[in-house]
Amino acid sequence: MSAPKLVIGANGFLGSHVTRQLVAAGxxxxxxxxxxANTVxxxxxxVTRFVGDIFDLDTVRAAMDGCDVVYYCVVDTRAWLRDPAPLFHTNVDGLRGVLDVAARQPLTKFVFxxxxxxxxxxxxxxxTENDPIDRRGLSAYVRSRVQAEDLVLEYARDHGLPAVAMCVASTYGRGDYGMTPHGALIAGTVFGKMPFVLGGVSLEAVGVQDAARAxxxxxxxxxxxERYLISERMISNAEVVRIAAEEAGVPPPSRTIPVPALYAMGAAGTLKARLRGTDERLTLESVRLMRxxxxxxxAKARRELHWEPSPVQESVREAARFWADMRAARKKARAAQPD
Structure with missing residues (x-):
């Protein structure tokens, strides 16, 4: 048998699918x-489980010892935080310690x-991967992701770490127990709690199983x-909601929020965050990020990694079926409760 593979952040949406595919491959x-952590x-x-966070470097070292490949699937995605310090603490500072450990191991690959x-x-x-990002005016969340990727590529260049950076798009599919922000769109549709669709909003997207395979x-x-872009296509929020509603057999939202209204709602959220000191998910910064x-x-991932993704619409349907199953399970549990 080959050397062990380590998945850091294995209970997350993408990390769990990487883990499942590795186990299935023996x-x-x-x-x-x-x-x-919720490890459902x-x-x-x-699997062999090591319990600790990425700042517990003794556990990181023990988990990594003897492995040939590390899959790093940890990220703080809370782009709405008013105080962005936690984003940089996890996405950059925590990563740096793990890279220090990894650079001292005889790894064949560190997949970030x-x-x-x-x-x-x-x-x-x-x-393409050759297009550098304009670093002026980036949101705190994107800055944390850019700095994290810079750090990984620096360790590859200056410390000999065999690292690759996987630039993954929004992922859809089954098993989104933590409810990613884009997964919440499907869950809200299936549960009938999506009052409207955001017009003019699209995302690069990929099925989570295809992303894990990449x-x-x-x-x-x-x-x-090297870094590799991992996306199947651009898909609009309206199409995601339509597919999810159709698959779950529920009516889609009847209202669409046009772009000007979306910016107005973002401005209101920004003002509320300032006045109340709260974290608001819909702000001008988040609207600009969506737009x-x-x-x-x-093509690079297809050519060099021999990666062939399926249409992301199928993964949206899978996600809708997942949430429909969750809805049915909750309904059954409530019916079983004594009056």
Whole structure:
């Protein structure tokens, strides 16, 4: 049997699918998860579990010892935080310690989960991995992701770490127990709690199983020091909601919020955050982030990693079925409760 594979952040949406695919392939899999983390997505798997967060470097070192590949799937995605310090603490500072440990191990590959938001995208043109991002005016969340990717590529260049950066798009599919922000769109639709659709908003998207497969292929074929865009296509919020409603057999939202109204709602959220000192998910910064979408070209991943994704619409349907199953399970549980 080959050397063990380590998945850090294995209970997350993407990390759990990486873990499941490795186990299905017969690999000896180690996982690292935080104390008291919700691990329902991997509890049925035969893995060796290490408990600790990424700042617990003794546990990181023990988990990594003897492994040949590390899949790093940890990210704080709370782009709405008024105080962005936690984003940089996890996404950059925590990563730096793990990289220090990894650089001292005889790894064959360190597969880092980055974001397609680190690539320079402009409306009207298709971006590739060679397009540098304009670092002026970036949101705190995107800055944390850019700095994290910079750090990984620096360790590849200056410390000999065989690292690749996977610039993954928004992921859809089953098992989104933590409810990612884009997954919440599908859950809200299925549960009938989505009052409207945001007009003029689209995301680069990919099925979570295809994204996980890309990470595993990167361990085999990825070139150290390179980054790879992982997306299947651009898809609008309206199409995601329509597909999810159709699959779940529920009516889609009847109202659409036009772009000017979206900016007005973002301005109101920004003002509320300032006056009340609260974290608001819909602010001018988040609206600008949603509106910054532009097409990307994933030919490099297809060519070098031999990656062939399925249409993301199928993954949206899978996600809708997942939430419909959850809805049915909750309904059954309530019916079983005594009056």
């Amino acid at each position: 690999e000896d899999v180690r996982v690292m998860v935080r104390q008291n 997505s991997i509890d049925d798997l035969e 989960t980055s974001s397609y938001s680190t690539v320079g995208r402009k409306r009207g043109r298709v971006a 990470l595993i292929l990167a361990a085999e074929h990825g070139r150290p020091g 910054a979408e532009a097409d990307v070209d994933c």
